[in-house]
Amino acid sequence: MKDLYYVLMKNNLGNASTCRKLIKQGKITVNGEVIKDHKYPVKFSDQIIYQQTILKAQPFTYIMLNKPKGYICANHDLKYPCVIDLITNKDCYCLGRLDKDTTGLLILTDDHSLSKKLLLPSNHVIKKYLVEIQKKITNNLKEVFLQGIIIDHNIKCLPAEFEMIDDFHCYLSISEGKYHQIKKMFKSLDNEVVNLKRIEFGSLKLDERLKEGEFRDLTNQEILSLL
């Protein structure tokens, strides 16, 4: 939920002080009622009206992108194309990062507080990946990943959930976001990641109808599940 004055700002009615003033002057109605509290908590379903115009109650943009290979998770780069080039709202930035050669689910948003919350290491948001490996794997790895793999010589990863698909494919769910984590985990096991695709981020699943490079807005239900 967002403060009413913030929603007004996002609807381009002025800066914070102008928007608070509009509310204080009784110029804004929420669901037909004049609201004079600038911190009134707005819900998606609220109908907010200013001068006979309905304002958007959702002031932020939340995008699901199926990231293609070759793009870096940044807004500007001199050398490589950036994921921001693929979407229309250029005020957004990536919620977490995927390597240049990783594909799949990437969230882009302009909601700083959501990114802060979801990226907080203590929140342990689960990220699930589809992994293709160079050398044959066995189901014994389930226990090994649960014990916590050591990477970078002495850094112990948190327990990860390994699900074998076939000799060269598995799902791996991790609750951290260390640099090149999955690649390093398999390297520690004397193996190598050939292809990596993120398919889940917290409660969110990659919409498989999105081809690589395509994106869509999150639905209200998807947004609420992340908040």
Ligand code: URA
């Ligand atoms: N782990 C990796 O090694 N790379 C990614 O892009 C994400 C997780």
